[in-house]
Amino acid sequence: MASFKDICFTPAEFSSIARLDKSKFSTLESNGMISTVRRRLGNSDRKMVTLEETQRYFHEIRSGRHGDHEFITELPKNKVQMFYNVKGGTGKSTLTAQYVMKAAILGLKVLAIDLDGQGHLTVNLDVLDGHERPTIYDVLINDLPLADAILPVAPGLDLVPANLGLCNIEIPLNNKTRREYRLSEALAKVTHEYDIVVADTNPAASILNGSMLVAADLVNVVCATNPLSFHGMSLVMATIEEMEREFKRSLEVRIVPNMYDNREIISQEVLGELRSQFPENCTKAVVNRSADLNEATKRRPTVWGVNAIGVAAQDIQALTEELLYS
Numbered sequence: 001m002a003s004f005k006d007i008c009f010t011p012a013e014f015s016s017i018a019r020l021d022k023s024k025f026s027t028l029e030s031n032g033m034i035s036t037v038r039r040r041l042g043n044s045d046r047k048m049v050t051l052e053e054t055q056r057y058f059h060e061i062r063s064g065r066h067g068d069h070e071f072i073t074e075l076p077k078n079k080v081q082m083f084y085n086v087k088g089g090t091g092k093s094t095l096t097a098q099y100v101m102k103a104a105i106l107g108l109k110v111l112a113i114d115l116d117g118q119g120h121l122t123v124n125l126d127v128l129d130g131h132e133r134p135t136i137y138d139v140l141i142n143d144l145p146l147a148d149a150i151l152p153v154a155p156g157l158d159l160v161p162a163n164l165g166l167c168n169i170e171i172p173l174n175n176k177t178r179r180e181y182r183l184s185e186a187l188a189k190v191t192h193e194y195d196i197v198v199a200d201t202n203p204a205a206s207i208l209n210g211s212m213l214v215a216a217d218l219v220n221v222v223c224a225t226n227p228l229s230f231h232g233m234s235l236v237m238a239t240i241e242e243m244e245r246e247f248k249r250s251l252e253v254r255i256v257p258n259m260y261d262n263r264e265i266i267s268q269e270v271l272g273e274l275r276s277q278f279p280e281n282c283t284k285a286v287v288n289r290s291a292d293l294n295e296a297t298k299r300r301p302t303v304w305g306v307n308a309i310g311v312a313a314q315d316i317q318a319l320t321e322e323l324l325y326s
Protein backbone atom coordinates (compact mmCIF):
# COMPACT_ATOMS: atom_id res chain seq x y z
CA MET A 1 0.00 0.00 0.00
CA ALA A 2 1.40 3.34 -1.08
CA SER A 3 2.15 5.85 1.66
CA PHE A 4 0.72 9.37 1.58
CA LYS A 5 3.69 10.89 -0.22
CA ASP A 6 3.20 8.45 -3.15
CA ILE A 7 -0.53 9.01 -3.55
CA CYS A 8 -1.75 9.71 -7.11
CA PHE A 9 -5.19 10.65 -8.41
CA THR A 10 -7.04 9.64 -11.55
CA PRO A 11 -8.43 12.56 -13.60
CA ALA A 12 -11.90 11.82 -12.09
CA GLU A 13 -10.52 11.82 -8.53
CA PHE A 14 -8.51 14.98 -9.16
CA SER A 15 -11.60 16.71 -10.58
CA SER A 16 -13.60 15.74 -7.49
CA ILE A 17 -10.87 17.09 -5.13
CA ALA A 18 -10.52 20.32 -7.13
CA ARG A 19 -14.33 20.59 -7.47
CA LEU A 20 -13.95 20.80 -11.24
CA ASP A 21 -16.30 19.65 -13.92
CA LYS A 22 -14.67 16.45 -15.27
CA SER A 23 -14.88 17.80 -18.82
CA LYS A 24 -12.50 20.65 -17.87
CA PHE A 25 -9.62 18.30 -17.01
CA SER A 26 -8.40 17.84 -20.60
CA THR A 27 -8.48 21.61 -21.20
CA LEU A 28 -6.37 22.18 -18.08
CA GLU A 29 -4.00 19.44 -19.21
CA SER A 30 -3.62 20.85 -22.72
CA ASN A 31 -2.98 24.40 -21.50
CA GLY A 32 -0.30 23.15 -19.08
CA MET A 33 -2.17 23.83 -15.82
CA ILE A 34 -1.95 20.14 -14.92
CA SER A 35 0.56 17.54 -16.02
CA THR A 36 0.00 13.82 -15.66
CA VAL A 37 2.15 10.71 -15.38
CA ARG A 38 1.41 7.14 -16.52
CA ARG A 39 1.11 4.62 -13.68
CA ARG A 40 0.40 0.92 -13.83
CA LEU A 41 -2.83 0.04 -11.98
CA GLY A 42 -3.51 -3.71 -12.13
CA ASN A 43 -3.38 -4.64 -15.83
CA SER A 44 -3.85 -1.16 -17.23
CA ASP A 45 -1.65 1.85 -17.72
CA ARG A 46 -3.51 4.86 -16.22
CA LYS A 47 -3.10 8.59 -16.49
CA MET A 48 -2.55 9.94 -12.96
CA VAL A 49 -1.85 13.22 -11.16
CA THR A 50 0.82 12.98 -8.44
CA LEU A 51 0.54 14.59 -5.00
CA GLU A 52 3.19 17.19 -5.88
CA GLU A 53 1.45 18.07 -9.13
CA THR A 54 -1.89 18.40 -7.29
CA GLN A 55 -0.23 20.75 -4.80
CA ARG A 56 1.37 22.74 -7.64
CA TYR A 57 -2.08 23.15 -9.23
CA PHE A 58 -3.52 24.58 -5.98
CA HIS A 59 -0.51 26.89 -5.52
CA GLU A 60 -1.13 28.25 -9.03
CA ILE A 61 -4.84 28.74 -8.35
CA ARG A 62 -4.08 30.40 -5.01
CA SER A 63 -1.63 32.80 -6.70
CA GLY A 64 -4.69 34.50 -8.24
CA ARG A 65 -3.10 34.57 -11.73
CA HIS A 66 -5.92 32.52 -13.24
CA GLY A 67 -8.97 34.56 -12.34
CA ASP A 68 -11.81 33.44 -10.10
CA HIS A 69 -12.29 29.79 -9.32
CA GLU A 70 -15.25 28.05 -7.78
CA PHE A 71 -12.93 26.34 -5.34
CA ILE A 72 -12.10 28.25 -2.19
CA THR A 73 -8.50 29.30 -2.47
CA GLU A 74 -7.79 31.53 0.49
CA LEU A 75 -5.46 30.65 3.32
CA PRO A 76 -7.08 29.06 6.41
CA LYS A 77 -9.17 31.35 8.61
CA ASN A 78 -7.70 29.87 11.82
CA LYS A 79 -4.01 29.05 11.68
CA VAL A 80 -3.54 27.06 14.89
CA GLN A 81 -6.13 24.32 15.39
CA MET A 82 -6.59 21.31 17.65
CA PHE A 83 -8.81 18.24 17.70
CA TYR A 84 -10.04 17.72 21.22
CA ASN A 85 -12.28 15.73 23.54
CA VAL A 86 -11.58 14.52 27.06
CA LYS A 87 -13.54 11.39 26.14
CA GLY A 88 -11.54 8.64 24.43
CA GLY A 89 -12.25 6.92 21.13
CA THR A 90 -14.42 9.59 19.49
CA GLY A 91 -12.24 9.74 16.34
CA LYS A 92 -9.84 12.62 17.13
CA SER A 93 -6.68 10.98 15.74
CA THR A 94 -8.47 9.57 12.68
CA LEU A 95 -9.98 12.94 11.73
CA THR A 96 -6.77 14.87 12.53
CA ALA A 97 -4.76 12.57 10.24
CA GLN A 98 -7.22 12.78 7.34
CA TYR A 99 -7.61 16.55 7.83
CA VAL A 100 -3.88 17.32 7.73
CA MET A 101 -3.35 15.09 4.69
CA LYS A 102 -6.30 16.72 2.93
CA ALA A 103 -4.99 20.22 3.76
CA ALA A 104 -1.59 19.20 2.32
CA ILE A 105 -3.28 17.86 -0.84
CA LEU A 106 -4.85 21.33 -1.22
CA GLY A 107 -1.32 22.74 -1.38
CA LEU A 108 -1.19 24.16 2.15
CA LYS A 109 2.02 23.92 4.16
CA VAL A 110 0.94 21.92 7.20
CA LEU A 111 2.50 21.16 10.58
CA ALA A 112 0.82 18.29 12.46
CA ILE A 113 1.57 17.84 16.15
CA ASP A 114 0.93 14.62 18.05
CA LEU A 115 0.17 15.45 21.70
CA ASP A 116 -0.85 11.93 22.71
CA GLY A 117 1.60 9.35 24.07
CA GLN A 118 -0.42 6.66 22.26
CA GLY A 119 1.11 8.14 19.09
CA HIS A 120 -1.94 7.40 16.96
CA LEU A 121 -1.57 10.49 14.76
CA THR A 122 2.06 9.48 14.21
CA VAL A 123 1.03 5.95 13.21
CA ASN A 124 -1.88 7.22 11.08
CA LEU A 125 0.62 9.33 9.14
CA ASP A 126 2.70 6.22 8.52
CA VAL A 127 5.64 7.28 10.71
CA LEU A 128 6.68 3.98 12.23
CA ASP A 129 9.90 4.98 13.96
CA GLY A 130 8.26 7.58 16.23
CA HIS A 131 9.61 5.79 19.33
CA GLU A 132 13.15 6.82 18.35
CA ARG A 133 12.40 10.47 17.75
CA PRO A 134 12.18 13.57 19.92
CA THR A 135 8.66 14.59 20.87
CA ILE A 136 7.00 17.60 22.41
CA TYR A 137 8.29 16.22 25.77
CA ASP A 138 11.85 17.16 24.77
CA VAL A 139 10.64 20.60 23.69
CA LEU A 140 8.64 21.46 26.81
CA ILE A 141 10.78 19.72 29.44
CA ASN A 142 14.33 19.64 28.02
CA ASP A 143 14.17 22.92 26.06
CA LEU A 144 14.82 21.30 22.66
CA PRO A 145 13.95 23.85 19.94
CA LEU A 146 10.65 22.81 18.34
CA ALA A 147 12.29 22.96 14.89
CA ASP A 148 14.55 20.05 15.97
CA ALA A 149 11.52 17.85 16.72
CA ILE A 150 9.88 18.38 13.32
CA LEU A 151 9.95 15.49 10.88
CA PRO A 152 9.06 15.80 7.18
CA VAL A 153 6.34 13.26 6.29
CA ALA A 154 5.49 14.21 2.71
CA PRO A 155 5.71 17.30 0.50
CA GLY A 156 3.77 20.02 2.35
CA LEU A 157 3.31 17.95 5.52
CA ASP A 158 5.57 17.96 8.60
CA LEU A 159 4.97 16.22 11.94
CA VAL A 160 6.08 16.52 15.55
CA PRO A 161 5.67 12.82 16.41
CA ALA A 162 4.74 11.26 19.75
CA ASN A 163 5.63 8.07 21.57
CA LEU A 164 4.93 6.41 24.91
CA GLY A 165 7.52 8.60 26.69
CA LEU A 166 5.13 11.53 26.25
CA CYS A 167 2.74 9.85 28.74
CA ASN A 168 5.21 10.89 31.50
CA ILE A 169 5.06 14.61 30.77
CA GLU A 170 2.38 15.72 33.25
CA ILE A 171 4.47 15.75 36.47
CA PRO A 172 7.60 17.47 35.04
CA LEU A 173 5.39 19.91 33.12
CA ASN A 174 3.44 20.70 36.28
CA ASN A 175 6.74 21.69 37.95
CA LYS A 176 7.76 24.13 35.21
CA THR A 177 7.17 27.86 35.51
CA ARG A 178 4.67 29.32 33.02
CA ARG A 179 3.80 25.71 32.24
CA GLU A 180 0.70 26.38 30.10
CA TYR A 181 2.53 29.02 28.04
CA ARG A 182 5.55 26.90 27.08
CA LEU A 183 3.84 25.22 24.12
CA SER A 184 2.49 28.44 22.58
CA GLU A 185 5.90 30.10 23.05
CA ALA A 186 7.62 27.16 21.30
CA LEU A 187 5.03 27.17 18.51
CA ALA A 188 5.38 30.91 17.95
CA LYS A 189 8.93 30.30 16.70
CA VAL A 190 7.79 28.06 13.80
CA THR A 191 4.19 28.98 12.86
CA HIS A 192 5.34 31.61 10.34
CA GLU A 193 6.71 28.76 8.22
CA TYR A 194 3.30 27.09 7.88
CA ASP A 195 -0.18 27.88 6.54
CA ILE A 196 -1.77 25.77 9.24
CA VAL A 197 -0.72 23.99 12.45
CA VAL A 198 -2.97 21.16 13.70
CA ALA A 199 -2.63 19.17 16.94
CA ASP A 200 -4.16 15.86 17.95
CA THR A 201 -4.63 15.74 21.72
CA ASN A 202 -4.83 13.08 24.42
CA PRO A 203 -8.21 12.04 25.87
CA ALA A 204 -7.89 13.80 29.25
CA ALA A 205 -8.17 17.17 30.98
CA SER A 206 -4.34 17.24 31.03
CA ILE A 207 -1.90 20.16 31.39
CA LEU A 208 -0.57 19.32 27.92
CA ASN A 209 -4.05 19.70 26.41
CA GLY A 210 -4.51 22.87 28.48
CA SER A 211 -1.29 24.22 26.91
CA MET A 212 -2.69 23.56 23.45
CA LEU A 213 -5.93 25.35 24.41
CA VAL A 214 -3.72 28.35 25.26
CA ALA A 215 -1.97 28.10 21.85
CA ALA A 216 -4.97 27.37 19.59
CA ASP A 217 -7.28 29.68 17.64
CA LEU A 218 -9.81 26.96 16.81
CA VAL A 219 -10.82 23.90 18.85
CA ASN A 220 -12.48 21.10 16.89
CA VAL A 221 -14.32 18.93 19.43
CA VAL A 222 -14.94 15.52 17.90
CA CYS A 223 -18.17 14.04 19.26
CA ALA A 224 -19.27 10.53 18.33
CA THR A 225 -23.03 10.45 17.72
CA ASN A 226 -23.77 8.20 20.69
CA PRO A 227 -25.44 9.11 24.02
CA LEU A 228 -22.33 8.92 26.23
CA SER A 229 -20.27 11.09 23.91
CA PHE A 230 -23.13 13.62 23.87
CA HIS A 231 -23.36 13.46 27.69
CA GLY A 232 -19.64 14.34 27.94
CA MET A 233 -20.09 17.46 25.78
CA SER A 234 -21.20 19.75 28.64
CA LEU A 235 -17.98 18.87 30.52
CA VAL A 236 -15.85 19.52 27.43
CA MET A 237 -17.50 22.89 26.76
CA ALA A 238 -17.18 23.84 30.47
CA THR A 239 -13.45 22.93 30.40
CA ILE A 240 -12.89 25.12 27.35
CA GLU A 241 -14.81 28.05 28.92
CA GLU A 242 -12.79 27.73 32.12
CA MET A 243 -9.52 27.89 30.13
CA GLU A 244 -10.77 30.92 28.22
CA ARG A 245 -11.54 32.71 31.52
CA GLU A 246 -8.28 31.75 33.20
CA PHE A 247 -6.05 32.63 30.25
CA LYS A 248 -8.16 35.53 28.96
CA ARG A 249 -8.56 33.98 25.54
CA SER A 250 -11.43 33.78 23.13
CA LEU A 251 -11.46 30.50 21.26
CA GLU A 252 -13.56 29.49 18.32
CA VAL A 253 -15.11 26.10 19.07
CA ARG A 254 -16.52 23.69 16.48
CA ILE A 255 -18.23 20.43 17.29
CA VAL A 256 -17.67 17.74 14.67
CA PRO A 257 -20.27 14.92 14.71
CA ASN A 258 -18.47 11.67 13.89
CA MET A 259 -19.41 8.00 13.31
CA TYR A 260 -22.91 8.98 12.26
CA ASP A 261 -25.16 6.18 11.05
CA ASN A 262 -28.44 7.34 9.54
CA ARG A 263 -29.92 3.85 9.91
CA GLU A 264 -29.76 4.17 13.71
CA ILE A 265 -32.47 6.18 15.46
CA ILE A 266 -30.11 6.88 18.38
CA SER A 267 -27.50 8.35 16.02
CA GLN A 268 -30.18 10.61 14.46
CA GLU A 269 -31.39 11.67 17.92
CA VAL A 270 -27.90 12.54 19.18
CA LEU A 271 -27.13 14.56 16.03
CA GLY A 272 -30.44 16.43 16.49
CA GLU A 273 -29.61 17.17 20.16
CA LEU A 274 -26.08 18.33 19.30
CA ARG A 275 -27.48 20.71 16.69
CA SER A 276 -30.20 22.09 18.95
CA GLN A 277 -28.02 22.43 22.07
CA PHE A 278 -24.95 23.82 20.28
CA PRO A 279 -26.37 25.54 17.17
CA GLU A 280 -23.46 27.97 16.87
CA ASN A 281 -20.77 25.32 17.19
CA CYS A 282 -21.93 22.24 15.31
CA THR A 283 -20.34 21.81 11.87
CA LYS A 284 -22.63 21.37 8.89
CA ALA A 285 -20.32 18.55 7.82
CA VAL A 286 -21.05 15.22 9.50
CA VAL A 287 -18.61 12.31 9.26
CA ASN A 288 -20.50 9.07 8.68
CA ARG A 289 -19.40 5.78 10.18
CA SER A 290 -17.47 4.19 7.36
CA ALA A 291 -15.31 1.14 6.92
CA ASP A 292 -13.06 3.30 4.66
CA LEU A 293 -11.95 5.37 7.67
CA ASN A 294 -11.23 2.28 9.72
CA GLU A 295 -9.36 0.79 6.79
CA ALA A 296 -7.40 4.00 6.26
CA THR A 297 -6.22 3.63 9.87
CA LYS A 298 -5.16 0.01 9.47
CA ARG A 299 -3.50 0.29 6.07
CA ARG A 300 -2.25 3.80 6.82
CA PRO A 301 -3.00 5.71 3.63
CA THR A 302 -5.59 8.46 3.25
CA VAL A 303 -9.25 7.69 2.68
CA TRP A 304 -8.49 8.64 -0.93
CA GLY A 305 -6.09 5.72 -1.10
CA VAL A 306 -8.94 3.41 -0.05
CA ASN A 307 -11.75 4.89 -2.14
CA ALA A 308 -11.23 8.39 -3.47
CA ILE A 309 -14.88 8.95 -4.38
CA GLY A 310 -16.49 7.08 -1.46
CA VAL A 311 -18.61 8.57 1.34
CA ALA A 312 -15.65 8.92 3.73
CA ALA A 313 -13.59 10.85 1.16
CA GLN A 314 -16.56 13.17 0.53
CA ASP A 315 -17.18 13.64 4.28
CA ILE A 316 -13.51 14.52 4.91
CA GLN A 317 -13.52 16.89 1.94
CA ALA A 318 -16.61 18.76 3.21
CA LEU A 319 -15.26 18.83 6.79
CA THR A 320 -11.84 20.08 5.69
CA GLU A 321 -13.27 22.89 3.59
CA GLU A 322 -15.54 23.96 6.47
CA LEU A 323 -12.79 23.90 9.13
CA LEU A 324 -10.33 25.69 6.86
CA TYR A 325 -12.46 28.38 5.36
CA SER A 326 -15.69 29.14 7.23
Ligand SMILES: Nc1ncnc2c1ncn2[C@@H]1O[C@H](COP(=O)(O)OP(=O)(O)OP(=O)(O)O)[C@@H](O)[C@H]1O
Residues within 6 Å of the ligand: 087, 088, 089, 090, 091, 092, 093, 094, 095, 116, 118, 120, 201, 202, 203, 258, 259, 260, 287, 288, 289, 290, 291, 293, 294, 295, 297
Ligand atom coordinates in the same frame (compact mmCIF):
# COMPACT_ATOMS: atom_id res chain seq x y z
N1 LIG B 1 -16.18 7.84 11.02
C1 LIG B 1 -15.65 6.67 11.39
N2 LIG B 1 -16.10 5.50 10.85
C2 LIG B 1 -15.58 4.32 11.22
N3 LIG B 1 -14.59 4.17 12.11
C3 LIG B 1 -14.10 5.29 12.68
C4 LIG B 1 -14.57 6.60 12.36
N4 LIG B 1 -13.89 7.50 13.10
C5 LIG B 1 -13.01 6.80 13.84
N5 LIG B 1 -13.14 5.47 13.60
C6 LIG B 1 -12.42 4.37 14.24
O1 LIG B 1 -12.66 4.46 15.64
C7 LIG B 1 -11.50 4.06 16.36
C8 LIG B 1 -11.11 5.18 17.34
O2 LIG B 1 -10.72 6.31 16.57
P1 LIG B 1 -9.52 7.26 17.05
O3 LIG B 1 -8.35 6.48 17.49
O4 LIG B 1 -9.35 8.26 15.96
O5 LIG B 1 -10.22 7.95 18.32
P2 LIG B 1 -9.52 8.95 19.36
O6 LIG B 1 -10.58 9.89 19.79
O7 LIG B 1 -8.30 9.53 18.77
O8 LIG B 1 -9.13 7.94 20.51
P3 LIG B 1 -8.23 8.30 21.81
O9 LIG B 1 -9.13 9.07 22.69
O10 LIG B 1 -7.84 6.97 22.36
O11 LIG B 1 -7.07 9.12 21.34
C9 LIG B 1 -10.44 3.77 15.33
O12 LIG B 1 -10.40 2.38 15.12
C10 LIG B 1 -10.92 4.45 14.07
O13 LIG B 1 -10.52 3.77 12.89
Ligand SMILES: [Mg+2]
Residues within 6 Å of the ligand: 092, 093, 094, 116, 118, 120, 121, 200, 201
Ligand atom coordinates in the same frame (compact mmCIF):
# COMPACT_ATOMS: atom_id res chain seq x y z
MG1 LIG C 1 -6.38 9.57 19.56
